[in-house]
Amino acid sequence: MAFESLSDRLQATMKKIRGRGKVSENDVKQMTREIRLALLEADVNFKVVKSFVKSVQERAIGQDVMKSLTPGQQIIKVVQEELTELMGGEQTKLNLALKPPTVLLFVGLQGAGKTTSAAKLANYIRKTHNKKPLMIAADIYRPAAIKQLQTLGGQLNIPVFSLGDQVSPVEIVRQGMEQARADHHDLILIDTAGRLHIDEGLMEELDQIKAVSHPDEIFLVVDAMTGQDAVNVATSFNERLDLTGVIMTKLDGDTRGGAALSIRSVTGTPIKFVGMGEKMDALEPFHPDRMASRILGMGDVLSLIEKAQATIDEEKAQDMQQKLLSASFTLDDFLDQIGQIRNMGPLEDLLAMMPGANKFKGMKNMQVDEKKIGQIEAIIRSMTSQEKNDPDIINAGRKKRIALGSGTSVADVNRLLKQFKDMKKMMKQFMGKTKGKKRNPFNL
Numbered sequence: 001m002a003f004e005s006l007s008d009r010l011q012a013t014m015k016k017i018r019g020r021g022k023v024s025e026n027d028v029k030q031m032t033r034e035i036r037l038a039l040l041e042a043d044v045n046f047k048v049v050k051s052f053v054k055s056v057q058e059r060a061i062g063q064d065v066m067k068s069l070t071p072g073q074q075i076i077k078v079v080q081e082e083l084t085e086l087m088g089g090e091q092t093k094l095n096l097a098l099k100p101p102t103v104l105l106f107v108g109l110q111g112a113g114k115t116t117s118a119a120k121l122a123n124y125i126r127k128t129h130n131k132k133p134l135m136i137a138a139d140i141y142r143p144a145a146i147k148q149l150q151t152l153g154g155q156l157n158i159p160v161f162s163l164g165d166q167v168s169p170v171e172i173v174r175q176g177m178e179q180a181r182a183d184h185h186d187l188i189l190i191d192t193a194g195r196l197h198i199d200e201g202l203m204e205e206l207d208q209i210k211a212v213s214h215p216d217e218i219f220l221v222v223d224a225m226t227g228q229d230a231v232n233v234a235t236s237f238n239e240r241l242d243l244t245g246v247i248m249t250k251l252d253g254d255t256r257g258g259a260a261l262s263i264r265s266v267t268g269t270p271i272k273f274v275g276m277g278e279k280m281d282a283l284e285p286f287h288p289d290r291m292a293s294r295i296l297g298m299g300d301v302l303s304l305i306e307k308a309q310a311t312i313d314e315e316k317a318q319d320m321q322q323k324l325l326s327a328s329f330t331l332d333d334f335l336d337q338i339g340q341i342r343n344m345g346p347l348e349d350l351l352a353m354m355p356g357a358n359k360f361k362g363m364k365n366m367q368v369d370e371k372k373i374g375q376i377e378a379i380i381r382s383m384t385s386q387e388k389n390d391p392d393i394i395n396a397g398r399k400k401r402i403a404l405g406s407g408t409s410v411a412d413v414n415r416l417l418k419q420f421k422d423m424k425k426m427m428k429q430f431m432g433k434t435k436g437k438k439r440n441p442f443n444l
């Protein structure tokens with residue numbers, strides 16, 4: 001989980017101070033000492049840590065906080081605000097060209113996630129801004145980079161412009177831009193070559209690509225797991241190319257968070273998107289305030305709602321609600337609903353966005369839940385449509401057959417049937433209670 005170890009430590013520190021009705025200067029000093037250690041251990045740049053701790057301390061010892069009725073909570077608010085500020089304050093939005101096409105240039109070291117991020121972002125902007133993207137494959141050095149972009153483009157149904165790996169990247173970009181204009185693409189994404197290390201040849205080439213493509217955004221793609229190296233890379237690229245934003249990838253595997261917390265402060269370049277997994281929908285706009293809340297265990301309910309809105313089909317949800325109300329909800333509908341929730345991503349990621357998420361962590365039953373959901377799906381799929389519509393007909397013989405077909409046991413089938421029955425009963429009771437009042441339980 002992103003920021004897990006940092007999050008654990010900061011939350012343990014905050015817990016000590018949360019409910020306090022009185023806080024002394026010494027308490028604040030003790031707390032900031034712990035925060036300092038937690039941040040250093042998370043590989044946050046030491047200068048950044050120093051100034052962060054100083055700001056928190058000054059504000060926490062300030063009159064308004066110490067004299068307030070809830071100093072503990074006020075201090076946590078200070079830490080949350082300062083963390084937000086550290087990561088850039090306000091969300092920095094995508095810069096779309098006033099006059100299309102919008103051109104996005106992706107730069108960075110090899111393996112940082114440029115190709116993947118270009119495809120993810122093309123997909124994201126197409127969805128959110130209704131754009132017609134073209135991706136240009138200008139990474140001619142990494143073996144298979146062109147093929148990789150073509151494969152991703154194929155999966156997403158987004159065209160890829162390529163001239164193979166024998167033409168210079170600058171020429172590829174030049175011709176790709178012409179092609180995009182001719183085909184009326186209003187969004188162009190250029191995947192450039194990385195190197196293992198920063199070198200003059202690479203920078204020179206990127207400079208030339210910048211000159212021919214006039215990008216609206218120059219995104220540096222960095223791997224969060226590389227910690228302070230990512231910050232150093234960002235500093236070098238920024239000096240040469242004037243970056244407009246950072247896409248930080250692999251945050252899903254970064255338990256420390258050092259790069260994410262330092263990069264804005266050190267380079268002045270904001271993080272605009274974060275990669276949270278290998279799948280094509282695992283890219284999120286970066287909101288400093290929401291990330292700060294997530295780190296402090298206050299949850300990120302807004303992102304969760306946005307995720308739900310993006311993946312759950314509104315019409316289907318309405319339809320489902322109607323079915324629940326009229327008690328005609330079948331096992332097929334149940335299956336459908338499970339599928340929709342699964343589309344939102346792994347259960348563990350969803351839970352991470354809930355307030356107090358660290359409480360769920362490590363709970364054994366949470367980890368097996370994914371497996372259990374798979375089991376439920378298999379059981380329902382092994383039923384005939386008659387059985388799904390009228391589970392009462394499922395007798396001992398049928399249960400045996402379903403268990404065999406789904407690779408589960410009769411006890412598993414029984415459990416599912418009971419859960420489904422209980423759910424329907426609950427709905428009925430609920431409807432009984434609301435009878436004569438509002439008929440729509442979701443608007444209560």
Ligand code: GDP
Nearest residue numbers: 110111112113114115116249250275276277278
């Ligand atoms: P490039 O050399 O910069 O183009 O890097 P690639 O796009 O080929 O990415 C390198 C590897 O990192 C691939 O295996 C990607 O699937 C993986 N990757 C990219 N972004 C993420 C991310 O946000 N999370 C995870 N877990 N893996 C990622």
